[in-house]
Every structure is written in structure tokens, then in C-alpha cells.
Amino acid sequence: MLPYVLKRVLSAVPVMIIVAVVIFALLRLTPGDPAAILAGNDATGEQLAQIRESLGLDEPILVQLATWCKNIISGDLGVSLLSGVPVTKMIADRVGPTLALAVGTISVTILVAIPMGIVAAGRLGGYLDRIVMALSVLGFSVPIFVTGYVLIYFFSLKLGWLPVQGYRPPSEGLFPFLQRLVLPVLALSGVYIALVARITRSSIIEVLGEDYIRTARAKGATGRRILLRHALRNAAVPIVTIIGIGIASLITGVVVTESVFNLPGLGRLVVEAVLARDYPVIQGLILLFSFTYILINLVVDILYTVFDPRIRY
Template identity: 65%
Template structure:
């Protein structure tokens, strides 16, 4: 198992390397120029050229790439072209809010979706099942920003239960921290609840036809115990897979949600950096996301082994 983990981590290095090169090249190919952004509309061509030279943007592309990769290999993510702050520092500042939002969303999605899916499987074809599945279509098809604005309107503006926008770190106390996370997490979790509930339902229904379910019933177990004790555990592997995929997709969704709820997280950082053509910061954040994907996949694979004793590494 340890050798499996080490192998997987080592195999992530070439992946991250490829991502790094791709990101670098794609950004350089994209239109826009960070020097123009900094110097503003009134700068003369000479000033611009000088600025570019000082930022190192006039060197050959390959040279820029090698410098960047070498720095990366030494753990130096570079400094922001715009603010001059180290990219690592910018990311660390913004990491907290995004982590809090993502975690609360994932936990919420799992906690809500699994019971919904199990209930739908149990009541297959009946009213409750149709209701859950109908809602899941809705949750899937309505964009996050619409759900977000509706939630703000109802729960923040009309009912006044939660603040409209913003973020407070946990260090300022749990209540303000949690209060500001509820609405964005709920908004962001909708499509994942829909997705996970559907997968849970499908897989539980499939498992319910297995022989060992009949065995469990023949023992005299209640239907609820059959579902929770025997069916769900056997449906776990595909459910974990989809949860892993959801977390990966979530990172994309965070960009929109953070904008709607004005949360200073990584999503906002990406947006700001893209608009300012702040190459180093974009590169650093995307590499970070890639590394997170790799870790999520590894964790998912390891969890397979936890839930299914037949899978061993």
C-alpha cells in the first residue's frame, strides 16, 4: 500500500510537468499583455517596451519557460507581475476561504444526497422517488449564480437570516464564519446533491437485486437495515468515484460562487489574475489545482480499498 502511494505520487510529477508547460504556452498564446495592464492606457510604446524588459517578457519564450520551471523546482512560484507580491503569499491569503467553502459544500452535498438517493431507491417508482428525481433535474439545470441570487434575495434580503455577502475567517469567531458560508455552500452544493443522489439511487437499486440482499432479508432484517447495512456499502465504490469527480468539478464552480457572494478566495484570485494577465499567479494557481486533482484521485483510489475489501493495493 505504501509503495502504491509512493508510485502514485511519483507518477504525478510528469503530469504536473506537462500541465506546467501547457499552461505556460497557452497563456503566452492568449491575447493581452500584462505590461499594458500595469502601465495603463496613456503609456507610450517606449515606456511599455521598458516595462516588458524589466518584467522579463522580452526574452525568448523557451528561456522564460526554463527560468520559470527552474524556479518552480526550487519551490519558488514567482512573484505577481502586477502587485509584485510572491504568488505563494497571494495563494495562501486566498486559500482559506476557498477551502472553507469547498469543504462545507462537499460535506453538505454528501450528507444531503446520500439519504435522498437511498430513499429514492427504496421508494423506487413511487411519489417520493419521482419528487427527488424531479428536484435533481432542477438542481442540475439551474445555474449556480441564479440559485445564489435567489437565496440571497429570500434568506438575506427578505428574511434577513444571513448576511448578504462577504467572508469572515474562522479566527474571527465561528458564528460569523459559519453565517457567511451557509448561503454560498447551499447554492454551490445544488448540482452536486443532484448528481450524487442520482448515482446513489442507481447503484443502490442495482445492488438491491443481488443475492446477498435476499440473504439479508432472510435473516429477518428490516428493510431500512438492509438498505443501510448491506446495500449502501456495496454501492460505495461508484458513489465515491462520483464524489471525487464532484470535488474536482467544484473547483471550477467556486469561481462563480465566490463572485456572487463576494468571497475573497482562489476563484476570485484566478478571475482577477486572468483579467490582469498576471501570468505567474495564474500559472501558480492552475498548478495548485492540478496538484489537488492528483491528490483527490489518489484519495479516491485509496478509499475504494477501505469500502471494498476485495480491492487491495
């Protein structure tokens, strides 16, 4: 177990280096001069040169790359071209709402989708199964911004139970924090619940056809025990995989959800930075998302070995 974990962690390192280099290269290759944007339309050539120099944009590209890598290691992602605030600080300021949204969404997804999938598989072809499948089609087909506005319309405007928009950090009280998180989490969870419920259902159905399930029945095990004790753990690998992919793809959902519910999180920061061509911020965010993605994959790979003793790389 331990050598395997160590091996997986070590193998993540080169991936991270490659990712860092690619991110650096991508932004340098896209058209548009950040110095020109920063300086505005009326700037003289001299002013532009000055800005370039102060940002290190006039250095040879390899030198820029070396500086970039060195800075990443020391935890310095540069300063924003627009505000002059360090990127790490900007990220730290905005990570709260996004983290809350992501953790909330994943928790709700797991708590709702897996039981739904189990019930559907256990009642294959029955009406509970059909209801689950219908809900899952609905969850897939309705876009987040539609779900979001519909939820706001009913719960905030019609019923007045929850605030329309905004964010309060948990330090200002748990209740206002949760109150403002409920709708965004629900809106964002829809798709993931649909996805995970479907995969859970189909993986369990597949496992239920295996010989060892027949053995369990021959032992006199109840249907419930067969589902929960024998089928679920054997179906875990695809379920964990899809949850991992789901977490990774949350980033897209976060951008939309934060806009709909006006949450000051990383998703909105991405949009702002891209529109402003704020290179250091864009780079920093992409780097953060990529490293998160690598980390999630790492966790998923390690979870495989927890669920399935046969998997040893």
C-alpha cells in the first residue's frame, strides 16, 4: 500500500512540471500585448517599453520561464498587472466561496446520488427506477443557469425563504453562510447527481450479474445485504472515477453558478482576469486548477486500492 502511494505521488511531480511549462507557453503564444492593454490607448512607445521592463516582459522567453518556475516553487505567483496585488493573495481572498460551493456540491451529490442509484438498481425496471432515471435525464438536460434562476424565483422571490444572491463567510455566522449557499449548491448539484446516480445504477446492475452475487444469494443473504454489502463495494471503482471527473469538471460549473448567484469566488475571478488579460492572475488560476486536478486524480487512484484489493500497480 505505502510504496504504491509513494510511487503515485512521485509520478505526479513530472506531470506538474509539464503542466507549469505548458501554461507558461500557452499564454505567451496567444496574441495581445499585456503591456499595451495596461498602458491604455494613448500610451507612447517609451511608456510601453517601461511597463514591459518592469514586468520582465522584455527578457528572453527562456529567462521568463526560469523565473516563472522558480517563483512557483517559492509560492510566488507574481502580482496582478491591474491592481498590483499579489496573485496568491487574490486567490486566497476569493477561494472561500468556491471551496464552500465545491465541497457542498460534492457532499450533496454523494449523499443523494449514490442512494438513488442503489435504489434504482435494486428495483430495476420498477417505477422507483423509472423515476430516478427520469430525474436524471432532467438533471442532465437543464443548464445550471436555468436551474439557478428557477430556484431563485421560487425559493427567494415567491416564498422568500432564502436570500437571492450574495455570500457571507462562515466567520460572520454559520446560518447566514449556509442560507446563502443552499441555492447555488442545489443548482450546481443537479448535473452531478444525475451523472453519479446513473453510473451508480449501471455499475451495480453490472455487478449484480456476477457469479459471486449468485453465491451470496445461495448463502441466503437478503436483497438489501446483497446490494449494500456485496454489490456496492464492487461497483465502487467506476463510481469513484466519475465522482473524481465530476470534481474536476466542477470548475466550469463554478464559473456559471458564481455569476448567477453573485458569489465572489474563483470562478468570477477567472472571468475578470481573462477579460482584462491579466496574465499573472490567469496563469496562477490555471496552475491552481491544474494542480487541483492532478491532486484529485491522485486521490482517486489511491481510493481504487482501498476499494479493490486486486488493484496494485
